[in-house]
Amino acid sequence: MTMFTTEPKSSISSREKALEKKDVASAQGKLSARDVSIYYGSTAAIRNVTLEIPERKVTAIIGPSGCGKSTLLRAFNRMNELVGDVRLTGQVLLEETDIYAPGVDPVEVRRRIGMVFQKPNPFPKTIYKNVAWGPKINGYRGNMDELVEDCLRRAALWDEVKDKLNKSGLELSGGQQQRLCIARALATRPEVLLLDEPASALDPISTACIEELLDQLKNELTIAIVTHNMQQAARVSDHTAFLYVGELVEFGATEQLFTKPKLKRTEDYITGRFG
Ligand code: ADP
Numbered sequence: 001m002t003m004f005t006t007e008p009k010s011s012i013s014s015r016e017k018a019l020e021k022k023d024v025a026s027a028q029g030k031l032s033a034r035d036v037s038i039y040y041g042s043t044a045a046i047r048n049v050t051l052e053i054p055e056r057k058v059t060a061i062i063g064p065s066g067c068g069k070s071t072l073l074r075a076f077n078r079m080n081e082l083v084g085d086v087r088l089t090g091q092v093l094l095e096e097t098d099i100y101a102p103g104v105d106p107v108e109v110r111r112r113i114g115m116v117f118q119k120p121n122p123f124p125k126t127i128y129k130n131v132a133w134g135p136k137i138n139g140y141r142g143n144m145d146e147l148v149e150d151c152l153r154r155a156a157l158w159d160e161v162k163d164k165l166n167k168s169g170l171e172l173s174g175g176q177q178q179r180l181c182i183a184r185a186l187a188t189r190p191e192v193l194l195l196d197e198p199a200s201a202l203d204p205i206s207t208a209c210i211e212e213l214l215d216q217l218k219n220e221l222t223i224a225i226v227t228h229n230m231q232q233a234a235r236v237s238d239h240t241a242f243l244y245v246g247e248l249v250e251f252g253a254t255e256q257l258f259t260k261p262k263l264k265r266t267e268d269y270i271t272g273r274f275g
Contacts, residue, residue, distance in 0.1 A: 028052060028093070028095075028096075029051075029052030029053045029054045029055065029222075030053055030054065030055035030056075030094070030095065030191070030192060030222040031052075031053040031076055031092070031093070031094055031113070031192055031222060031224070032050075032051070032052050032053070032091075032092070032093040033049050033050060033051045033072070033075065033076070033090065033091075033092055034050055034090050034091040034092070034093065035048050035049075035050055035089075035090040035091070036048070036049045036050070036072070036075060036088060036089070036090035036091070036092060037049075037088070037089045037090060038068070038071050038072070038075055038080065038086060038087070038088050039086070039087045039088075039089075040071075040085060040086055041085050044246055045068045045071045045246055046068045046071055046072050046075070046246050046247075047246045047247050048090075048247070049072060049090075049243075049247070049248045050248070051072075051241055051248055051251055053076075053192075053222060053224050053239075054222070054238070054239060055222050056218055056219065056220070056221065056222055057218060057222065057223070057237075057238040057239060058214055058215075058218050058223045058224075058225060058236050058237040058238050058239075059223065059224045059225070059237060059238065059239045059240070059241065060224075060225050060226075060227055060232075060233035060236065060237035060239070060240045060241070060254065061073060061224065061225070061226045061227075061240075061241045061243060062226075062227060062228070062230060062233050062240060062241070062242055062243070062269075063242055063243035063244055063249075063269070064228075064244065064269070065228065067243045067244050067245055067246065068243055068245075068246045069196075069226040069228075069243055070196050070226055072243065073115075073194050073196055073224060073226050074115075074194075074196075075088055075092055076092060076113060076192070076194055076224065077099075077109055077110050077113035077114075077115055077192075077194060078099060078100070078106045078109050078110065079110070079115060081106065088100065094109070094112060094113065094191075094192070099113075111134070111138065111188045111189075111190065112190055112191050112192065113190055113191070113192040113193075113194060114185035114186070114188065114190035114192070114193050114194065115185065115193075115194045115195075115196070116178070116181050116182055116185055116193065116194070116195045116196070116198050117181070117196050117197075117198075118196055118197040118198065118200055118201060119201055120174055120177035120178040120180070120181050120201070121181060122169030122170060122172070122177050122180050122181060122184070123169065124168065124169075124170055125168065125169060126165065126166045126167060126168060126169065127152075127161050127164065127165050127166070127167060127168075127169050127172070127180060128148055128165040128166060130169045130180055130181075130183075130184050131147075131148045131151050131152060131180070131183050131184050131187050132144050132147070132148055132187070133184065133187075134184060134185075134187045134188040135147055135187050135188060138188060147187060148165070148187070149162075151183040151184075151186045151187045152180075152183045154183070154186055154216075154217065155179045155180070155182040155183035155186060155213065156179060156209060156212070156213050156216075157176060157179040157180060157183055160176060161176070161180075173206070174201060174202055174203070174206065175202050175203065175205070175206025175207075175209060175210070176206075178198060178199070178201075178202060178206070178210060179209070179210070179213070182198075182210075182213065182217075186217075190221065191221065191222060192221065192222045192223070192224070193217065193221050193222070193223050193224075194223075194224050194225075195214075195223065195224070195225040195226070196225075196226045197226055197227060197228065198210055198225065199211070199227075199229075199232065200227070200228070200229070207232075211232065211235055211236050214236050215236065218238075225237065230258075230270060233254065233258075234254060234258050237254045238253065238254055239251065239252065239253055239254060240252065240253075240254045240257045240258070242257065242261075242265075242266050242269060242270075244265060244269070249263060249265050249266055250262055250263050250265075250266040257270075258270055
């Protein structure tokens with residue numbers, strides 16, 4: 001497996017440190033949060049969350065607005081540190097590697113764990129260049145045309161754009177732009193895709209298209225999706241995590257969580273009694 005530590009070989013590597021931690025862990029997911037707390041200044045937005053994101057499944061993170069869904073999602077690829085005064089305690093592991101360990105390169109973390117945001121944000125460049133951008137800066141030496149086509153196909157966009165690859169990505173519809181952003185994220189060959197409300201700015205047809213796409217992508221990738229839309233969580237996910245005021249209340253198989261929640265607080269939320 002490719003590692004992303006940049007530490008000198010002589011020091012105790014982050015991998016070794018992470019492996020020590022792994023010994024105490026059980027039922028490890030592809031991506032794991034271990035006792036994670038996240039603070040904006042002195043205010044905790046996430047408190048003591050331990051969560052395993054299973055490999056090649058879709059995990060939904062649900063909960064009322066402001067409960068910390070996006071903050072937790074961003075912790076999974078070190079995006080919070082781009083936001084400002086944010087501090088994380090605990091561990092986030094990608095398989096056995098602590099992604100916050102000293103010497104781990106955050107850029108490489110984000111290559112392996114891609115992200116798609118609520119508002120489609122293509123670069124003001126051509127459709128082709130949007131997809132080719134990541135591989136290009138990573139020094140990709142293969143056939144770029146083939147890679148661009150492959151990513152656009154996997155993002156279910158190829159047929160709609162194959163004759164206009166040199167048009168600006170900004171000329172596409174909102175739903176197409178979001179699929180372009182997914183194609184762009186796929187181009188660095190990530191193992192995990194994080195999506196933060198990826199369809200909430202889209203019309204119902206585009207939303208259905210994204211949901212269908214997630215179902216296909218999970219055959220090759222691990223997916224975590226934040227959504228405030230419980231029907232969407234129920235439709236697309238295999239597992240669901242319910243967050244409330246910064247804490248993980250319940251995590252389980254989606255069907256179980258939505259039909260037989262273990263905790264009253266979960267039941268109250270999914271039946272619309274609060275939140
Ligand atoms: P959700 O995604 O569930 O709506 P967020 O993760 O966006 O929740 O926010 C969780 C809490 O953290 C909220 O109280 C929010 O106000 C706060 N928060 C989010 N981003 C920032 C930030 N950049 N600076 C300070 N507080 C923030």
